[in-house]
Amino acid sequence: MADKQQPDGIVLTEAQKKSRRQRSIAIALALGVLVVLFFAVTMVKGPAVLVRPM
Amino acid sequence: MSVVDHNVIELSPRISEADVADYIALLKPRVMSLVIFTALVGLVIAPVHVHPVLAFTSLLCIAVGAGASGALNMWYESDIDALMSRTANRPIPRGRVTRPEALAFGMTLAFFAVMTLGILVNWFAGALLAFTIFFYVVIYTIGLKRWTAQNIVIGGAAGALPPVVAWTAATASLSVEPLLLFLIIFFWTPPHFWALALFRSDDYARAGVPMLPVVAGPDATRLQILLYTVVLVAVAFAPWPLGYFDAAYGVTSLILGSGMLALAVNVYRRRERSEGLRATRRLFAFSIFYLFALFATLLIEVVARAIAPSIW
Numbered sequence: 548m549a550d551k552q553q554p555d556g557i558v559l560t561e562a563q564k565k566s567r568r569q570r571s572i573a574i575a576l577a578l579g580v581l582v583v584l585f586f587a588v589t590m591v592k593g594p595a596v597l598v599r600p601m
Numbered sequence: 602m603s604v605v606d607h608n609v610i611e612l613s614p615r616i617s618e619a620d621v622a623d624y625i626a627l628l629k630p631r632v633m634s635l636v637i638f639t640a641l642v643g644l645v646i647a648p649v650h651v652h653p654v655l656a657f658t659s660l661l662c663i664a665v666g667a668g669a670s671g672a673l674n675m676w677y678e679s680d681i682d683a684l685m686s687r688t689a690n691r692p693i694p695r696g697r698v699t700r701p702e703a704l705a706f707g708m709t710l711a712f713f714a715v716m717t718l719g720i721l722v723n724w725f726a727g728a729l730l731a732f733t734i735f736f737y738v739v740i741y742t743i744g745l746k747r748w749t750a751q752n753i754v755i756g757g758a759a760g761a762l763p764p765v766v767a768w769t770a771a772t773a774s775l776s777v778e779p780l781l782l783f784l785i786i787f788f789w790t791p792p793h794f795w796a797l798a799l800f801r802s803d804d805y806a807r808a809g810v811p812m813l814p815v816v817a818g819p820d821a822t823r824l825q826i827l828l829y830t831v832v833l834v835a836v837a838f839a840p841w842p843l844g845y846f847d848a849a850y851g852v853t854s855l856i857l858g859s860g861m862l863a864l865a866v867n868v869y870r871r872r873e874r875s876e877g878l879r880a881t882r883r884l885f886a887f888s889i890f891y892l893f894a895l896f897a898t899l900l901i902e903v904v905a906r907a908i909a910p911s912i913w
């Protein structure tokens with residue numbers, strides 16, 4: 548019978564997993580803010596959203 | 602059999618353990634807060650109504666742009682940061698974030714800040730923000746800082762631009778008022794940073810950064826601080842008699858300017874080690890309060906005018 552299989556590739560430590568999770572959440576929040584920002588400005592400007600003066 | 606057997610050669614790429622706080626530190630939050638504040642003043646003194654959502658968007662983009670500049674500055678300066686006690690604890694010298702990570706982070710933020718400001722507000726402001734980031738990173742950090750003792754004089758323009766960017770975000774044009782704010786911060790920068798450089802000159806000398814106290818000596822620096830403070834006080838006072846800002850600003854500017862001048866004279870006169878050090882630390886601390894209070898006066902004037910227009 549084969550020995551217990553070692554996982555292939557890089558195995559993250561708990562600290563690395565935790566910091567990666569934190570960074571992923573931060574990126575998700577930043578993207579969420581960006582989406583909300585574009586939505587809010589579109590609502591505020593209405594059709595004028597297409598008018599962008601130099 | 603493959604040429605490189607993966608069981609034989611064990612690759613151990615560096616896996617980041619950097620947390621969110623490390624990336625926030627890359628943004629230089631304290632510098633960022635002063636940028637946000639000066640930009641807020643540039644925004645509110647603009648003679649147009651700006652929708653709160655657009656005002657928030659503008660300030661957010663300027664703040665993120667400033668943070669991106671900070672991250673790119675730390676990316677380039679990690680070698681000298683490691684040599685100076687003031688900066689040795691930054692994320693790159695501590696090994697929390699690698700240089701490529703900081704570069705990618707800074708470039709991404711700079712791209713999003715400029716594009717968002719351009720698309721959602723106006724392209725004049727977006728272009729000016731891009732120029733500000735370029736000036737801080739390329740002209741100041743990469744070009745001037747290690748080359749000339751005038752580094753912070755010329756480089757100070759980058760720190761002086763945020764209220765101008767905010768004004769253009771509100772009006773899509775330029776005028777005298779934001780340029781006055783620019784000049785105030787521009788002439789405030791040398792006395793502020795040279796005061797810091799005087800009590801950190803050992804740090805700068807060790808890192809080989811040609812700050813004025815390292816190149817020209819402390820006495821020449823004290824004289825330059827005094828001269829720039831005289832110009833600063835005059836420039837900060839001028840908008841009142843010229844009719845751009847109100848009397849409340851003029852009087853505050855006079856009082857604060859007197860304090861700034863007295864402390865600069867003190868720095869010039871007290872040259873003995875411990876007394877001189879105390880004098881420069883006092884000037885450094887007061888200079889932060891000076892700029893904050895001067896801009897806060899403009900902010901209060903605008904708010905007071907909005908609340909009680911008959912009095913103003």
